[in-house]
Amino acid sequence: MRASLIQIRVDDSEPVAERRARAAELVAGQRDADLVVLPELWPVGAFAFDSFESAAEPLDGPTHQAMAEAAAAAGVWLHAGSIVERAPDGALFNTSLVYAPSGERAAVYRKIHRFGFDRGEAVLMSAGDELVTVPVPDLPLGLATCYDLRFPELFRGLTDAGALAFAVPAGWPEARHEHWTVLARARAVENQAYVLACGTAGAHADTPQAGRSLIVSPAGEVLAEAAGADELILRAELDPAAATTLRDRFPALKDRRLGLAAPKREAAAGLAD
């Protein structure tokens, strides 16, 4: 299975409609791939908080239309990154859209962990609360978005739901690029699953992006990695049997100890003294 990650450039000077058309063209050009991934919030920019309201669109809005057509034109599974979704009640979500090769929408994932603490996405967007996997043939795909990468329990939940690979679109800033790379590899190693981590190129809203998209094998090997934040397409060949073979040969997931008791109160108090 051939995967392509499109590390598209997002900058404030390019109108959203032009970037949407450019993204659709880049996807449509990936006819030799099986699975294509775009980054988080590429229509507007993950840090362009002031534009979230104006860029918000319904699930069936212009990005959906363009991406459904592009997936069908290329005949690929398409993780179209995420959009600022305006729900019918007016709430905003950071929503990922996934398409089957027919162009039919196969999944919607609303980012569960919002980034920003007391500002930005964390206050402007609502949080999703549903784990989502996509039945990509031979390689069930678990969905997560950017900051979600810091929450291993989400990925373990997706693993328990059958994921053999994770798609992680992101708008991860350059300032914390080392975390991005380490966390992507950690999620692959601990879950024995592929990680397809697609970052954003360029800089927007005064936030230089890390780029550095990477594709990690279930054994933690980096199969392909972008050197920086230039716009590019990163490709790798995935073996759909790799995760299950590794899980059979090195069955660490079976050694989990769930439901351990909390430390006794006296022991915890003793430690604090």
Ligand SMILES: NC(=O)CCC(=O)C(=O)O
């Ligand atoms: N868009 C994001 O979720 C950014 C996450 C981030 O900057 C971090 O986790 O660090």
